[in-house]
Amino acid sequence: MEGLPDAAVLATRLKNTLLQYHSIEDDKWRVAKKMKDVTIWRKPSEEFNGHLFKAQGVIDDVVNNVIDHIRPGPCRLDWDSLMTSMDILEHFEENCCVMRYTTAGQLWNIISPREFVDFSYTVGYEEGLLSCGISLDWSEKRSEFVRGYNHPCGWFCVPLKDNPNRSLLTGYIQTDLRGMIPQSAVDTAMASTLINFYGDLQKALQKT
Numbered sequence: 001m002e003g004l005p006d007a008a009v010l011a012t013r014l015k016n017t018l019l020q021y022h023s024i025e026d027d028k029w030r031v032a033k034k035m036k037d038v039t040i041w042r043k044p045s046e047e048f049n050g051h052l053f054k055a056q057g058v059i060d061d062v063v064n065n066v067i068d069h070i071r072p073g074p075c076r077l078d079w080d081s082l083m084t085s086m087d088i089l090e091h092f093e094e095n096c097c098v099m100r101y102t103t104a105g106q107l108w109n110i111i112s113p114r115e116f117v118d119f120s121y122t123v124g125y126e127e128g129l130l131s132c133g134i135s136l137d138w139s140e141k142r143s144e145f146v147r148g149y150n151h152p153c154g155w156f157c158v159p160l161k162d163n164p165n166r167s168l169l170t171g172y173i174q175t176d177l178r179g180m181i182p183q184s185a186v187d188t189a190m191a192s193t194l195i196n197f198y199g200d201l202q203k204a205l206q207k208t
Contacts, residue, residue, distance in 0.1 A: 007092040010134070011121040017152040018132045021052065021172045029054055033191040038198045040191045045174045047151035050183055055171040055194040061205040063128040063157045063167050069204055070155050071131040072099045072120050079204030082106070082193060084113065095122040098136065102145060106189045111181055115145035128158035128167065146179040169198070 029041035038057035045052040059066050069075045077086055086101040096119075103114045117138035122131040132154025141147055151174040160166045173194065177186050 007096055007119075010119055011096060011123070014119070014121055014132050014134055014152055014154070015123055015130065018130060018154040018156070018172060021054075021152075022156060022170070024054075032187070033195055035195050038195055040194050042187065042191070045151065047174055048149075048176050050174065050176060051187055051190070052151075052172060052174045053190055053194060055169075055173065055198070057169055057198045058160065059157075059167045059169050059198070059202055059205065060165075061167060062165055063159055065205060065208065066157050066167050066169060066201070067122060067129045067131050067155070069201060070157075071122050072097055075204075079200050081196070081200055089117070096120070100138075103148075106193065110185055111177060111189055112179065113145055114148040114177060114179075115142060116148050116150055118150055125156055126158055128156065131155050131157075146177070148178055149176040150174070151176065169201075171197075 024043070029043050031039060032042045032053065033040040038055065041054040042051040069079065072086065072088060077083055082103050084102045084104050086099055088097050088099050090098045098117065098119050100115065100117045103116070105112050117136050118133040119136055120131070120133040122129060124130075132152065133150060134152050135148070135150040153173045153175070154171070156170045157167050160168055171194065173190065175190065
């Protein structure tokens with residue numbers, strides 16, 4: 001596997017990084033956007049010169065269904081309007097893989113389509129699940145896409161204490177889109193994209 005560290009080591013490091021993000025105190029975050037049941041916060045990333053975004057909202061479905069729609073697999077392409085293709089390049093175990101995916105242009109194509117190659121890992125967390133990922137430095141590139149880079153990111157999904165048929169979904173996203181776009185445009189797009197993500201996910205789950 002090209003330039004890939006040991007999968008078990010990478011998975012453990014990734015999980016621990018996400019747990020650190022999940023323990024950041026509330027007063028360190030600034031609200032970026034708020035809609036009905038979803039709130040997006042942000043803070044400066046320690047990984048690159050952009051922001052770490054935190055998204056949180058309640059989804060009307062059980063944890064396993066929610067995570068099955070988020071992690072790499074056929075469900076994701078069906079509903080995620082931003083994702084235009086996805087290929088699993090390598091499977092390590094059932095819950096661990098390398099995927100390549102492409103995204104559509106955003107903000108009237110000010111942000112052109114992007115390609116990512118990510119290591120993805122899903123693991124139990126408390127009563128629920130954590131699905132997390134990080135981009136790999138993959139040398140094979142396609143000229144029609146700008147190669148973006150996801151610093152450690154992931155989704156914690158746990159059942160609501162008073163209603164286990166509903167789930168609290170909390171995401172941490174820090175994407176370096178690269179290319180020649182101002183960071184302010186990226187931040188605007190990211191907050192809106194995350195709000196739409198929750199709406200599209202909820203609609204997809206209602207159909208199942």
